[in-house]
Every structure is written in C-alpha cells, then in structure tokens.
Amino acid sequence: MFKSIRFKFITIYFLLVFMAMIIVGVFLIQQFEQYHLGVVRGNVTQIAGSVMTTLEDIDWKNNKEEIQKNISPYEKMGMEIYVIEKNNDFTIISSTNLSYWNRNAMYILDSDLILSAFHGEIKEKDIVSDQEGQRSSKNMVFPLYDEHSRITGALYIRQNIEDIYATLDQSKFILTRAIILALFITIILGYLLAKSITGPINDVTIKAEKMAKGDFNQVVEVKSDDEIGQLAGMFNYLTARLKSALQEMSNExxxxxxxxxxxxxxxxxxxAEGIIIHANPVALGMLNTNEKILTKKSFDDVFSPLNDKLSLKYLAKEKKWYGNEMIEMDKGVKLRAKYAPIVREDGELEGLVVLLQDVTEHEKLENMRKEFVANVSHELKTPLTTIKSYTETLLEGAMENKELTGQFLTVVESETDRMTRLVQDLLQLSNLDFKQAQWNKMETNVNEIVENAILKLDVSAKNKKQQIDYHTSEEDLTVFADIDKLEQVVLNVLSNAIKYTAEAGKIHIETKNENDVVKIIIHDNGIGIPSKDLPRIFERFYRVDKARTRELGGTGLGLSIAKQIMEAHDGKIELFSGEGITGTKAIITLPAVEKAFASV
Structure with a gap:
C-alpha cells in the first residue's frame, strides 16, 4: 500500500496543503497579534502623553491628590497607571491601584523597565502569563522631567491584553479546525484525484498482465482527453497492433x-545441443517412428546408426554444416539427407535442419533407365553384329556362291526385320508416353476382335499342334475402343501364350460381361511365370528367360505397350501365374459401352 503511487500522491498532496495552511495560519496569527498589540501601544502612548502633559502643569511631587484625580478616570479603561518618584526606594506616589501607594515599584512592576525609564528611555514589554491568577499585559514606561530636563520620575502604564490573547487563542482554535477540515477535504479530494489518475494506470497494468499471459482481447476505457486518456488510447492502439501482428505471425x-x-x-x-525440436509426419514415416519416441532421443541417437557422417559430433569436428548424405533403410528404401545450419544474428550456431528425400523410386527409375539403354543397345547390337559379319563375309568373296549368298541375305533380312520391329515398338511406346498416339475409338464387338486374333495366329498354334478353345457367354460384348490397338493387345497376349506353351498344349480363351465390365481371359498350360518375376513383367525389355525370348523373336516391349494401350482405354491387363494356377492366365478388362460413354 505504502509503495503505491496513489498513497504517495495523497501524501504529497496532504503535506503540501498542510504546510501551506500552517504557514498561512502562523502568518495570520502573528499579523493579528502585532496589529492588536500596536493598537494597544498607540492607546497607551496617547494616554501617557495626556498624563504627562497634565503632570507638567502641576507640582506632582507635592500634590499627590491632584495626580490621583487626573489618572483615576483611566482605571475604567482597564489601565493601571503608576507614577514613580526617583529616589532610593523607587516609591509609587500615585496609582490607579490604591493598594500600591507608597510601595517600592521594583517589587511590584518590571524593574528593567523602571531602570530604563530612569535612564531616559521609553520602553515597552509584553508580559504573557499562562499561570492562573496572573494576567497578560502590555507594560510601557516613560521618563518624567522637571523644568531643567532632569529625570525626576517615571510614568508606568500597564494595559490588560488578555482579551487580545483570548481572541488569538480562539483564532488559533478556529484556524486549527479549518486546517483539519481542509486536510480532511484534501485527503478526500487527493484520493479522488489520485484514483482518477491511478485508476486508468491500474487498469492498464491489470490488462497488460493479462496480455502477458496470452489474452490479447483487452481494451482500456478512455474516460478523458488528457494525458491519461491519451495513455489509454495508445494502449488500445498498441493492443490492436500487437493483436494484428500476432495474428499475422500465427497465420504465417x-x-x-x-x-x-x-x-x-x-x-x-x-x-546445437542435439535436441530434436521439430519433425514433420513425412520424416516420422521415413524413419519408421513416432513423435513421442523421437523427441526422447537426441539427434545423434537417431542418425548416427544410419550414417555416422550425419552426427553433430562429426559435423562439428569437420566443420561441415552444408551438404548431403545417403541413408539406406530397411526393404531397400534409400533416403537423401540434405542438411544446413540455423545461424543466429550473432553468427553462433543455433541448430541444424535436415531435409529427407525418398530417392528409392528415383534410384529405381535411374537403374531402369540404365537397364533400358543397355537393353536397347544390346537388342540393336546383336542384329547389327550379325548383319556386319554376314556382309563382311559376302564382300570377301562369298557372293560368288549364290546358294550361300541367298542364305546370308535371308539372315540379314531377318535381322533387319527384327530391328524394324524394335524401332516400331519403341516409337509406339514413345507416342504412348507423351500422349501423342492417334486413337480411332468406336463401338466394337470384343468377340470379333478375339476371333480375328485367333484366326491370325491359328497357323502358329497348329504348327505346335496346340489346341485353342474359345468360349463366350454373350454374342454381343460391345466396348468403345480403337479396334487395331485392342487387337494388338489380344495378339500380343495370345502370341505369348502360343510361344511359351509346349507342343500339343492347350489355350483357353473366354469373353464375358461382369458388372458392366467386359473381360477377355486367355489361359494357357505353358511354362508359367515365376512369382518373383510377376511384379516386373510389364517393365520394358524385362524377360523371364532372356535367351529363350530372343530365340522366339520377342523384343521385350509387347506387354509394356499392351499395358499402356489398356490404360488409355480406362481398362487394365493382369497376369496370374504360380500358386494354384497352371501355366499363365491373362485377364484383359474394359468398361462396357454404357460405362465407356459415361467416362468420355
């Protein structure tokens, strides 16, 4: 309480008024006292002059009765007049108080004043007494001279001034009451004034404390246009700006x-100490952990087992705060970790930020690209080598042997056809990849496409004494498709079934409609596909048995092209082999004509 500005304000205000009232009171009392004592002095001096004039006209030493007659009227005025003769006893020869006649004045009156008078001085003295039985009075003494200007006596006059001091005491009492009342009013006014000043300040303090705790919905009431009102207005403006700034920061x-x-x-x-302060969900998923477990570990505990070059200890030792490292996780997952420092304004290291990128698919695609280039190179190199060797043989003189020349040219033509097929397949894949393929889609009957494909490959099947069993559940299985492209898919799957089915084998073909989806099922009893190869069977140039595939004339691109053609028709192609299935089952699915039009 005593430290509050309100208490200090009231105290200072109280002391200022108190000191002002005391100074004014003392000044007024002193002036009042001096004024009234001056009035008494003037009266006494005037009476003394009158008495002295009278004494000059009479022989006052030998005519005491005459003196008494002249001074007696003044007794009614409350004055005591003493005429003192200059002798050894300082005898009072006349007085308004008869009991003091012929007595020694030194024992009754003020001796210092009497002695001063006999030395020719006019003196006065105020005697103020607080003792009971004694009165306050103004005492004045005047020397008396004879005709030779010699001091022959003294006139001593005493005027009662108790009324003056009683009035002064009453004035002091009234003034004291006025001071007390004024101070009481001062305290009340000071309190109200202090409250009017400290109230808004206290309000600002309370609301500033709430703001410090996070509650920024604080508004101070502006009650005036003075400095306090301006302070409240500025606080409200500051609150609004701060709230707006925090809102912007929160939004950011x-x-x-x-x-x-x-x-x-x-x-x-x-x-910088290794405490993990943030990890986004993707990072948690990459590291196969959760936030609760991760925050309990240090940075080095997490990354040192994965790559010791990513530890803060290693980076601090090498002073290498920028760079990237590879991390190999389980199941062949590869992560690239790019890191950069967090630096304070003073240049000190604040921490480290690590960006994790899953490059597994990128690495896989890169390897596939390399493998694709290698396969294309190999596929081209083999026929080119054959053509070159046969051509060199012919140029060296074998052309003279017409039979041998015919055989060589037949081989060259065959290899040329092989390269042509490869280039055509690559161009078709390129067009499919870049959405540049020309489509001529129309309503067509799937049964007709399958029947045409069987007809075209019937000779190949008969050469291997294979039996093709075709069955359809409906006569009209209409789809919206490019007839040539869809026939290419069926031919590719059926030709693979013929190629990889032994002599006298069986191939079963079925078409049907299931829930507005047209299915073409080609099932052979051939060698099948190993389970480990099934996920990659649609990759370009991927072969289960590369040597045998080349002997049979395949390029390794047929299934890749078939898959892209089916995807362009909102359909799909699936291969099943291995457990529970004899040979290989291929299922080609397409939306029926109603569903096809709905998606166009």
Whole structure:
C-alpha cells in the first residue's frame, strides 16, 4: 500500500496543503497579534502623553491628590497607571491601584523597565502569563522631567491584553479546525484525484498482465482527453497492433506448419545441443517412428546408426554444416539427407535442419533407365553384329556362291526385320508416353476382335499342334475402343501364350460381361511365370528367360505397350501365374459401352 503511487500522491498532496495552511495560519496569527498589540501601544502612548502633559502643569511631587484625580478616570479603561518618584526606594506616589501607594515599584512592576525609564528611555514589554491568577499585559514606561530636563520620575502604564490573547487563542482554535477540515477535504479530494489518475494506470497494468499471459482481447476505457486518456488510447492502439501482428505471425506459422507438414519431403530440426525440436509426419514415416519416441532421443541417437557422417559430433569436428548424405533403410528404401545450419544474428550456431528425400523410386527409375539403354543397345547390337559379319563375309568373296549368298541375305533380312520391329515398338511406346498416339475409338464387338486374333495366329498354334478353345457367354460384348490397338493387345497376349506353351498344349480363351465390365481371359498350360518375376513383367525389355525370348523373336516391349494401350482405354491387363494356377492366365478388362460413354 505504502509503495503505491496513489498513497504517495495523497501524501504529497496532504503535506503540501498542510504546510501551506500552517504557514498561512502562523502568518495570520502573528499579523493579528502585532496589529492588536500596536493598537494597544498607540492607546497607551496617547494616554501617557495626556498624563504627562497634565503632570507638567502641576507640582506632582507635592500634590499627590491632584495626580490621583487626573489618572483615576483611566482605571475604567482597564489601565493601571503608576507614577514613580526617583529616589532610593523607587516609591509609587500615585496609582490607579490604591493598594500600591507608597510601595517600592521594583517589587511590584518590571524593574528593567523602571531602570530604563530612569535612564531616559521609553520602553515597552509584553508580559504573557499562562499561570492562573496572573494576567497578560502590555507594560510601557516613560521618563518624567522637571523644568531643567532632569529625570525626576517615571510614568508606568500597564494595559490588560488578555482579551487580545483570548481572541488569538480562539483564532488559533478556529484556524486549527479549518486546517483539519481542509486536510480532511484534501485527503478526500487527493484520493479522488489520485484514483482518477491511478485508476486508468491500474487498469492498464491489470490488462497488460493479462496480455502477458496470452489474452490479447483487452481494451482500456478512455474516460478523458488528457494525458491519461491519451495513455489509454495508445494502449488500445498498441493492443490492436500487437493483436494484428500476432495474428499475422500465427497465420504465417500456420501456413509454414501446413507447408512443412504436407510437403513431400521429410524435415527435422534440431538444436546445437542435439535436441530434436521439430519433425514433420513425412520424416516420422521415413524413419519408421513416432513423435513421442523421437523427441526422447537426441539427434545423434537417431542418425548416427544410419550414417555416422550425419552426427553433430562429426559435423562439428569437420566443420561441415552444408551438404548431403545417403541413408539406406530397411526393404531397400534409400533416403537423401540434405542438411544446413540455423545461424543466429550473432553468427553462433543455433541448430541444424535436415531435409529427407525418398530417392528409392528415383534410384529405381535411374537403374531402369540404365537397364533400358543397355537393353536397347544390346537388342540393336546383336542384329547389327550379325548383319556386319554376314556382309563382311559376302564382300570377301562369298557372293560368288549364290546358294550361300541367298542364305546370308535371308539372315540379314531377318535381322533387319527384327530391328524394324524394335524401332516400331519403341516409337509406339514413345507416342504412348507423351500422349501423342492417334486413337480411332468406336463401338466394337470384343468377340470379333478375339476371333480375328485367333484366326491370325491359328497357323502358329497348329504348327505346335496346340489346341485353342474359345468360349463366350454373350454374342454381343460391345466396348468403345480403337479396334487395331485392342487387337494388338489380344495378339500380343495370345502370341505369348502360343510361344511359351509346349507342343500339343492347350489355350483357353473366354469373353464375358461382369458388372458392366467386359473381360477377355486367355489361359494357357505353358511354362508359367515365376512369382518373383510377376511384379516386373510389364517393365520394358524385362524377360523371364532372356535367351529363350530372343530365340522366339520377342523384343521385350509387347506387354509394356499392351499395358499402356489398356490404360488409355480406362481398362487394365493382369497376369496370374504360380500358386494354384497352371501355366499363365491373362485377364484383359474394359468398361462396357454404357460405362465407356459415361467416362468420355
């Protein structure tokens, strides 16, 4: 309480008024006292002059009765007049108080004043007594001279001034009461004034404390246009600006959190001491952990087992705060970790940010690209080598042997046809990849396409004494498709069935409609496909038995082309082999004509 500005304000206000009232009171009492004592002095001096004039006209030493007659009227005025003769006894020869006649004045009156008078001085003295029985009075003494200007006596006059001091005491009492009342009013006014000043300040303090705790919905009531009102207005303005700034920061933080949490890459932030302060969901998924477990570990505990070059200890030792490292996880997952430092304004290291990128698919695609280039190179190299060797043989003189020349040219033509098929397949794949293929889609009957494919490959099947069993559940299985492209898919699957089915084997073909989906099922009893090869069977140039495939004339691109053609028709092609299935079963699915038009 005593430290509050309100108490200090009231105290200072109280002391100022108190000191002002005391100074004014003392000044007024003194002036009042001096004024009234001056009035008494003037009266006494005037009476003394009158008495002295009278004494000059009479022989006052030898005519005491005459003196008494002249001074007696003044007794009614409350004055005591003493005429003192200059002798050894300082005898009072006349007085308004008869009991003091012929007595020694030194024992009754003020001796200092009497002695001063006999030395020719006019003196006065105020005697103020607080003792009971004694009165306050103004005493004045005047020397008396004879005709030779010699001091022959003294006139001593005493005027009662108790009324003056009683009035002064009453004035002091009234003034004291006025001071007390004024101080009481001062305290009340000071309290109200202090409250009017400290109230808004206290309100600002309370609401500032609430703001410090996070509640920014605080508004101070502006009650005036003075400095306090301006302070309240400025507080409200500051609150609004701060709230707006925090809202902007919150929005930016939400945006940043949304970006970080939904970005495709993982992000982990750590302090310079190795305390992990942030990890987005993608990073948690990449590291196969959760936030609760991760926050209990240090940065080095997490990354040192994966790659010791990613530990803070190693980075600090090498002073290498920018770079990237590879991390190999379980199941062949590969992560690229790019890291950069968090630096404070003073240049000190604050922490480290690590960006995790899953490059498994990228590595896989890169390997596939390399393998594709190698396969294309190999597929071209083999026929080119054959053509070159046969051509060189012919140029060296074998052309003279017409039979041998015919055989060589037949081989060259065969290899040329092989390269032509390869190039055509590559061009078709390229067009499918870049959406440049020309489609001539129309309503067509799947049964007709299958029957045409069987007719075209019937000779190949008969050469291997194979039996093709075709069955359809409906006569009209209409789809919306490119007839040539769909026939190419059926031919590719059926030709593979013929190729990889032994002599006298069986191939079963069935077409049907299931829930507005047209299915073409080709099932052979051939050698089948190993389970480990099934996931990659639609990859370009992928072969289960490369040597045998080349002997049979395949390029390794047929199934890749078939898959892309089916995807362009909103359909799919699936191969099943291995457990529970004899040979290989291929299922080609297409939306029926109603569903096809609905998706166009």
């Amino acid at each position: 933080k939400k945006k940043m959190d949304t970006i970080i949490n939904n970005m495709a890459d993982g992000l982990i932030a750590t302090t």
